[in-house]
Amino acid sequence: MKFRAKIVDAACLNHFTRVSNMIAKLARTCTLRISPEKLNFILWDRQPSGGASTWCELEQENFFSEFQMEGVSAENNVIYLELTSENLSRALKTAQNARTLKIKLTNKHFPCLTVSIELLSVSNSSRIVTHDIPIKVIPRKLWKDLQEPSVPDADVSIYLPVLKTMKSVLEKMKNISNHLVIEANLNGELNLKVETELVCVTTHFRDLGNPPLASDDASLDRDPAEMVAVLVDIRKLLPFLAGQQVNPTKALCNVVAGRMVHLDVLHEDVSLQCFIPALALA
Amino acid sequence: MLKCGMSGIFGKAIQALSRVSEELWLDPSEKGLALRSINSSSSAYGYVLFSSVFFEHYQWSTLENVNDNDRSLYLNCKLGMKSILPIFRCLNSFERNVEKCTIFTTSDKCKVVIQFFCRYGIKKTHTVCFQESRPVQVNFEKNMCCNTLMIQPRLLAEAMVLFSSNQEEVTLAVSSLNLCLKSSRGESAGLTNSVYSEMIIGPDEFDLFQVGLDTEITFCCKELKGMLTFSEATHVPVSIHFDFPGKPVAVSIVDMLLEANFILSTLADDPGGAHSPPLLCLSQARRRSHRRRLDSKAGVGGAAQAPECISRKAAPKRLCPPGTPAKNSNSKDWAAEHGGCPQLKRANLDDIREASKSCASGAEDDRGSFSLRKFSSMFFGAVSSDQREHLTCPSESLATASDSDID
Numbered sequence: 181m182k183f184r185a186k187i188v189d190a191a192c193l194n195h196f197t198r199v200s201n202m203i204a205k206l207a208r209t210c211t212l213r214i215s216p217e218k219l220n221f222i223l224w225d226r227q228p229s230g231g232a233s234t235w236c237e238l239e240q241e242n243f244f245s246e247f248q249m250e251g252v253s254a255e256n257n258v259i260y261l262e263l264t265s266e267n268l269s270r271a272l273k274t275a276q277n278a279r280t281l282k283i284k285l286t287n288k289h290f291p292c293l294t295v296s297i298e299l300l301s302v303s304n305s306s307r308i309v310t311h312d313i314p315i316k317v318i319p320r321k322l323w324k325d326l327q328e329p330s331v332p333d334a335d336v337s338i339y340l341p342v343l344k345t346m347k348s349v350l351e352k353m354k355n356i357s358n359h360l361v362i363e364a365n366l367n368g369e370l371n372l373k374v375e376t377e378l379v380c381v382t383t384h385f386r387d388l389g390n391p392p393l394a395s396d397d398a399s400l401d402r403d404p405a406e407m408v409a410v411l412v413d414i415r416k417l418l419p420f421l422a423g424q425q426v427n428p429t430k431a432l433c434n435v436v437a438g439r440m441v442h443l444d445v446l447h448e449d450v451s452l453q454c455f456i457p458a459l460a461l462a
Numbered sequence: 463m464l465k466c467g468m469s470g471i472f473g474k475a476i477q478a479l480s481r482v483s484e485e486l487w488l489d490p491s492e493k494g495l496a497l498r499s500i501n502s503s504s505s506a507y508g509y510v511l512f513s514s515v516f517f518e519h520y521q522w523s524t525l526e527n528v529n530d531n532d533r534s535l536y537l538n539c540k541l542g543m544k545s546i547l548p549i550f551r552c553l554n555s556f557e558r559n560v561e562k563c564t565i566f567t568t569s570d571k572c573k574v575v576i577q578f579f580c581r582y583g584i585k586k587t588h589t590v591c592f593q594e595s596r597p598v599q600v601n602f603e604k605n606m607c608c609n610t611l612m613i614q615p616r617l618l619a620e621a622m623v624l625f626s627s628n629q630e631e632v633t634l635a636v637s638s639l640n641l642c643l644k645s646s647r648g649e650s651a652g653l654t655n656s657v658y659s660e661m662i663i664g665p666d667e668f669d670l671f672q673v674g675l676d677t678e679i680t681f682c683c684k685e686l687k688g689m690l691t692f693s694e695a696t697h698v699p700v701s702i703h704f705d706f707p708g709k710p711v712a713v714s715i716v717d718m719l720l721e722a723n724f725i726l727s728t729l730a731d732d733p734g735g736a737h738s739p740p741l742l743c744l745s746q747a748r749r750r751s752h753r754r755r756l757d758s759k760a761g762v763g764g765a766a767q768a769p770e771c772i773s774r775k776a777a778p779k780r781l782c783p784p785g786t787p788a789k790n791s792n793s794k795d796w797a798a799e800h801g802g803c804p805q806l807k808r809a810n811l812d813d814i815r816e817a818s819k820s821c822a823s824g825a826e827d828d829r830g831s832f833s834l835r836k837f838s839s840m841f842f843g844a845v846s847s848d849q850r851e852h853l854t855c856p857s858e859s860l861a862t863a864s865d866s867d868i869d
Contacts, residue, residue, distance in 0.1 A: 264655060267655075267657045270657070271657060271659075274623065274624055288658075292658075301617070301620075301667060305664045305666050305667055306664075307621075307661055307662060307663055307664070307667070308661070308662045309624060309659070309660065309661045309662075310659065310660045310661075311624075311657050311658070311659045311660075312657060312658040312659075313657050314655055314656070314657070
């Protein structure tokens with residue numbers, strides 16, 4: 181198994197650092213999937229009740245000037261690694277004004293992802309910074325859990341409002357209850373609702389717009405004003421919103437009534453999808 | 463009296479020393495005011511000397527009567543970091559608000575009074591009780607070290623950022639080619655989750671790069687980080703002096719106005735695997751046991767206008783004027799146990815311990831001749847009539863007040 185990649189462009193480096201920061205905010209451990217064309221960060225919340233999972237994908241050629249990998253075997257030309265997300269983001273943070281950044285898979289005492297940074301300092305001499313991030317190679321038998329989740333057939337697809345607004349609303353709602361009802365319709369209306377015995381609070385977002393429908397008969401039959409709802413845990417949704425540091429290029433929400441909500445966010449060329457299952461009603 | 467800009471630096475020195483230990487010795491002398499701190503395991507020692515020119519007005523005077531014992535007559539003032547650190551805590555506002563700062567001690571009271579004269583006529587007075595304790599002094603011949611590096615503090619701080627806050631130790635490996643700052647292997651070998659980081663710095667980034675011995679030393683970075691913050695405030699380059707592993711490393715800054723030395727013990731190259739840094743095995747000078755003679759200055763002679771004096775306490779009861787209850791439990795406890803010199807926690811500072819014992823034994827002898835004993839008087843701050851006025855005003859006392867506190 182081999183992997184080596186190099187970033188020389190400052191903008192690419194910053195973008196990659198931002199992605200890594202976002203992942204670090206979402207979960208403590210993440211899986212890095214390396215394939216010839218893509219790099220994926222996979223966050224899999226292994227909970228028996230069904231946890232949220234996040235799938236982040238980026239095209240390697242948008243970031244790396246050099247990219248070479250060799251997977252486990254010719255047929256399975258992929259590498260799955262598990263690492264602590266914060267280790268990577270912290271290592272990348274030191275690369276702010278780097279001339280070059282190299283990442284490679286090494287085995288010094290234990291398997292590591294070695295991040296090697298060439299910094300240009302004030303006195304025009306370069307400093308070399310190396311971080312050896314310990315990783316675990318994930319055996320092939322566990323790969324099946326780490327495949328890209330299929331995008332569900334949504335009942336309603338709607339564009340999300342400004343994420344920062346949504347996040348601040350949800351943060352306050354969390355104090356009332358953890359059970360959040362997400363309702364959306366094809367008229368560009370989204371409602372977020374929390375309810376207790378004493379109080380019911382709903383935030384209404386209007387004029388959000390809906391992406392063009394795929395030619396699907398079931399969707400066409402739906403009354404545009406009809407709300408489709410799903411009950412989820414706020415605590416699974418908030419970290420996802422908190423991790424978005426900049427406004428995404430595109431943010432979409434797909435609601436599958438009573439089953440799950442699928443958030444699809446695109447940051448320039450990095451796609452981040454979050455699949456949150458519905459809470460099982462008692 | 464400290465100029466306003468300087469209060470910030472003074473405060474930063476205290477903050478840096480607070481990383482070393484919970485106790486601070488205030489040690490004024492003719493040269494200036496020294497702040498000293500040593501940690502409980504004797505593996506780190508901090509010393510900052512503010513020369514007399516650092517202060518707008520600095521006065522330290524002693525009055526000495528002929529006496530036949532060999533006592534040093536310095537202010538043996540030990541403050542708790544918890545008391546003094548909050549006073550200098552809000553440093554950012556210092557630059558803007560504080561115009562003047564005076565520090566002086568009051569006679570017979572074992573108190574240090576720190577006053578801030580701020581904008582809009584606001585005056586803040588802090589009174590801190592101190593314990594009498596002979597300051598520890600560590601002598602380390604840093605100029606005798608094989609390796610000396612001098613670097614701008616900002617550059618070193620950039621390197622230290624690499625190391626996450628949960629990494630306690632850092633290794634400095636130097637060769638004639640470069641310096642390598644890396645996380646200590648000892649820690650990460652066992653834990654498979656910590657990142658091993660390394661930064662290689664070339665010699666041209668240093669103001670001085672003198673390597674006589676290719677070596678690798680490991681020490682705690684907590685105190686180093688404190689020192690770096692302080693040195694960044696002073697804009698003076700940091701010098702690092704070291705030798706082989708096991709011998710302490712000295713991190714110092716030297717300037718016309720101040721001199722700071724942080725001496726940290728390093729991990730010895732012990733194949734047995736020493737896990738804790740060895741205690742400072744340095745020659746520790748006995749605290750100025752020789753008598754100092756100072757000609758009595760005019761200012762000290764006249765009692766009416768005399769700068770405030772501290773009498774050298776011979777007997778524990780004398781801490782408080784007779785007839786008053788003990789000020790606080792601290793002084794009472796140690797006074798009861800040790801007769802004048804408080805217990806010292808460190809196990810291996812044998813020299814100091816002997817000194818304290820002699821102090822204690824001497825104290826008994828002297829009880830009778832207390833009134834004849836030499837006074838050591840110290841203050842720095844303006845000598846003016848204002849001062850007495852401040853004294854007569856009730857000042858906030860952090861210790862349990864006793865009625866006869868105020869003269």
